[in-house]
Amino acid sequence: MTLKDLLNSDMTTLARHARSGLAWWLAELQGLVPARWVRPAALHAWHRYERGEIVPASAARADTLVLPGALCLSRLLDMPRMGRADIAAMVELDLDRIMPVAPASLVTGVAIAGPSADGAGLSVRVGAMARKEAAALAEALGAAGISPRHIGPLADDGATLAFDLAPAMRAIGLLPPLSQARRFWWIVVAVLALANLGIAILRDRQQADQLLTLVDAQAPALTAVRRIEDRLHENAARIAELDARRRMHQPLQVLVALDAALPANAWIQRLEWNGADVRVAGFAADGVNVATAFKQSQRFATVRANRAETVAEARTGRPFDLTARFAGGPR
Numbered sequence: 009m010t011l012k013d014l015l016n017s018d019m020t021t022l023a024r025h026a027r028s029g030l031a032w033w034l035a036e037l038q039g040l041v042p043a044r045w046v047r048p049a050a051l052h053a054w055h056r057y058e059r060g061e062i063v064p065a066s067a068a069r070a071d072t073l074v075l076p077g078a079l080c081l082s083r084l085l086d087m088p089r090m091g092r093a094d095i096a097a098m099v100e101l102d103l104d105r106i107m108p109v110a111p112a113s114l115v116t117g118v119a120i121a122g123p124s125a126d127g128a129g130l131s132v133r134v135g136a137m138a139r140k141e142a143a144a145l146a147e148a149l150g151a152a153g154i155s156p157r158h159i160g161p162l163a164d165d166g167a168t169l170a171f172d173l174a175p176a177m178r179a180i181g182l183l184p185p186l187s188q189a190r191r192f193w194w195i196v197v198a199v200l201a202l203a204n205l206g207i208a209i210l211r212d213r214q215q216a217d218q219l220l221t222l223v224d225a226q227a228p229a230l231t232a233v234r235r236i237e238d239r240l241h242e243n244a245a246r247i248a249e250l251d252a253r254r255r256m257h258q259p260l261q262v263l264v265a266l267d268a269a270l271p272a273n274a275w276i277q278r279l280e281w282n283g284a285d286v287r288v289a290g291f292a293a294d295g296v297n298v299a300t301a302f303k304q305s306q307r308f309a310t311v312r313a314n315r316a317e318t319v320a321e322a323r324t325g326r327p328f329d330l331t332a333r334f335a336g337g338p339r
Contacts, residue, residue, distance in 0.1 A: 020089050051167055055154055057145060062152040071157040072169065073149070080161050081107060081114075081136045082170065086124040095120070099134055107136050115142045115180065117160055117171035135160065135171035139180070142173070146182040155184055262286060262334055269305035274298050275325070286334050287314070291325035298328045308332035 017025075053067035054074045062073075083106055087095060096118045103111040114136040121131040137145075149155065159177065160169040177183045262281055266288065270276065273293035280287040286308070292298050302311045314329040 024089065051162075051169070055156060057148070060144065060148065062148050062154060064152065064154065073145075073154070073156040073159045074169075075137070075145075075159065075161045075173075077161045079137055079141055080171075080173075081109075082161075083107070083134045084121065085132045085134060086126075086129050087132045088129050090130075092118070092120065095130070095132055099132070103134075103136075106134055109136075109138075113139050115139055115173055115176040115182075117173040117176060119169070119171040133171050135173065137173055142177055142182055146177065149183070157186065159183075265305070265307040265334065269302050269308055271296050271298065271301040273325075274301075274328075281334070284333060285331055287329070287331045289314075289327070289329040291327050293325050296326070299330055302330060302332050307335050309335050 014022075014025075051072055051074075053065045053070040054072040055065045055070055056063040056074050057079075058076065064070075085099075085106070087098065090098070099106065099116070099118050100111075103114070103116060107114060107116075115138075116134065116136045119133045119135070121133045123129070124131045145159070157174060158169055158172050159174040160172045162168070163170040174183060178185055259281065266276070266279075266286070270288075271292070273296050275290045275292070276288050277290040278288070288298075290298075299311055299313060302308050310333040312331055314331055
């Protein structure tokens with residue numbers, strides 16, 4: 009089946025595929041566990057009812073009574089795909105049409121034999137036995153001290169029951185009700201499992217509340233730690249910024265560059281540096297051009313005079329006043 013066919017299927021088809029998938033899964037699980045742990049579907053030992061007498065089975069755990077087929081009426085019907093309870097209710101409503109005798113004089117059993125011939129529905133086997141015979145059967149069972157769980161004739165395979173009359177006989181009081189011990193213990197197991205689950209959820213909730221309380225108690229300390237961490241980050245950023253500024257502004261490099269660019273017979277009287285531009289003022293000997301020396305140097309750029317060079321010479325030399333852009337360290 010493709011995905012398109014699956015999406016276009018109706019609910020009946022999907023339910024059939026789900027049942028077949030569940031049956032396959034259960035069969036796979038039965039193949040994984042030891043054989044002694046799996047209750048077989050086929051009958052291996054059973055009590056028999058022959059000529060009005062009960063013949064007990066040799067196995068002590070036998071819980072099925074097999075009836076002769078001549079004591080029962082049986083019909084095979086095609087019915088829509090429904091649940092077992094709905095099928096039993098429909099059979100009970102139409103029992104007067106299905107069986108040739110009055111329904112009040114019968115005890116009936118219903119079993120699903122498999123899919124119908126066309127595959128669209130179910131093949132349902134309806135069996136019945138006269139209440140008079142059922143009462144005699146119940147009396148014989150009481151005399152033998154046997155209380156079977158299932159009653160009915162064998163199916164065609166000879167290993168399973170064609171239908172089960174025991175529920176109907178219990179419903180009218182011919183058989184004692186089944187022991188509720190197994191159901192009781194299953195209920196106990198379910199209640200204990202739910203209680204275990206509830207306790208686990210409660211303990212998990214309590215642990216979560218304790219953890220939340222611990223987190224709330226540590227909130228002031230965590231806030232202080234976060235403040236200290238923020239301050240450390242701020243100090244680290246400030247230190248990095250100062251280090252970068254220190255690396256970019258080295259006064260010793262400026263002095264070394266001035267010493268290399270300043271020609272001989274020139275003296276600096278005033279030095280100013282704003283981090284980018286250098287202004288030098290001083291005196292130079294005759295024939296010494298400080299501006300030209302700075303322009304020829306590779307460590308200064310944009311050399312310009314701050315005043316005219318036509319200033320009268322002093323006894324100490326010719327004055328100069330220049331501003332140049334410091335271009336960095338030696339290349």
